[in-house]
Amino acid sequence: MGRRKEEIRIIPLSELPLTNDFMFGEVMSREEICILFLEELLGKKIDHIEYIERQQDITDGYESHGIRLDVYLEDEKGTVYNIEMQQFSGDKLEMRVRYYQSGIDRRTLEKGVHYEDLRDSYVIFVCAFDYFGTGSAVYEKESFMRGEGESLIPYEDGSHVIFLNSKYKAGNASEAILEYLDYMRSNDGTKAYRSELVKKVKDAVEDVRQDKTKEERYMTLTMKLEDMRRAGFREGKEEGKEEGKEEGKAEGQEEMALNNVGRLVDKEGWSVEKACEILGLPAEMRAKIEKELL
Numbered sequence: 001m002g003r004r005k006e007e008i009r010i011i012p013l014s015e016l017p018l019t020n021d022f023m024f025g026e027v028m029s030r031e032e033i034c035i036l037f038l039e040e041l042l043g044k045k046i047d048h049i050e051y052i053e054r055q056q057d058i059t060d061g062y063e064s065h066g067i068r069l070d071v072y073l074e075d076e077k078g079t080v081y082n083i084e085m086q087q088f089s090g091d092k093l094e095m096r097v098r099y100y101q102s103g104i105d106r107r108t109l110e111k112g113v114h115y116e117d118l119r120d121s122y123v124i125f126v127c128a129f130d131y132f133g134t135g136s137a138v139y140e141k142e143s144f145m146r147g148e149g150e151s152l153i154p155y156e157d158g159s160h161v162i163f164l165n166s167k168y169k170a171g172n173a174s175e176a177i178l179e180y181l182d183y184m185r186s187n188d189g190t191k192a193y194r195s196e197l198v199k200k201v202k203d204a205v206e207d208v209r210q211d212k213t214k215e216e217r218y219m220t221l222t223m224k225l226e227d228m229r230r231a232g233f234r235e236g237k238e239e240g241k242e243e244g245k246e247e248g249k250a251e252g253q254e255e256m257a258l259n260n261v262g263r264l265v266d267k268e269g270w271s272v273e274k275a276c277e278i279l280g281l282p283a284e285m286r287a288k289i290e291k292e293l294l
Contacts, residue, residue: 024085135169
């Protein structure tokens with residue numbers, strides 16, 4: 001099994017990019033920015049939005065996973081939007097979308113709404129990679145039923161899925177959205193951006209970076225994750241020493257890593273891929289853990 005240094009560099013808040021989950025949540029929880037983003041992406045006017053709660057927990061039942069949505073909000077028409085940053089590729093994002101939408105729908109139904117009155121919903125993944133691999137800046141799901149012959153009948157159930165790609169080659173989006181993706185990819189705050197959206201995003205990122213109250217919260221979360229990662233490897237090594245075998249050592253490390261990843265998936269709602277990346281697990285161990293948990 002490959003080895004990896006136990007120490008990893010913790011990015012200070014003063015350098016944190018928009019692609020970081022903490023930064024993304026802080027920036028997109030600003031109503032003015034979120035409205036501009038949605039208006040540019042969807043091409044429609046939004047009067048105002050209401051945050052159900054940033055990092056909203058949605059639970060589908062006592063046996064199901066809890067999920068944490070980076071930004072969860074609704075507009076004046078009751079449309080529900082889940083906007084989430086995706087830093088790491090490799091996860092089965094289509095299945096995550098399905099799970100998110102079912103959670104949103106059940107949350108609505110719990111209020112006594114008949115299924116015919118389910119709200120329209122959007123799951124928007126802002127990706128730091130090209131998940132579908134064709135170079136488009138924006139991918140949007142369209143649903144159809146196949147009729148007789150080659151006829152396609154639109155299938156409209158009010159659910160919408162959009163993937164954004166910061167590594168785009170084909171600019172099939174508004175100038176503001178393309179600038180947003182450019183800024184996200186480059187993390188270049190010195191460039192003179194033209195759109196109001198990115199000007200406000202850039203200013204918000206700088207505000208967060210200089211906010212000492214947010215720095216304490218960010219470092220507390222980051223250190224907790226780092227402590228969890230270190231503890232997992234230390235305990236795995238100790239178990240291996242007690243057994244006196246290299247195989248035992250590897251098994252101990254894998255068991256602790258599995259427990260830590262499972263904890264992050266259950267408690268924080270992270271994907272297995274993201275939890276493995278944050279904990280700094282080597283590729284061989286990730287593959288085994290994904291097989292266990294997915």
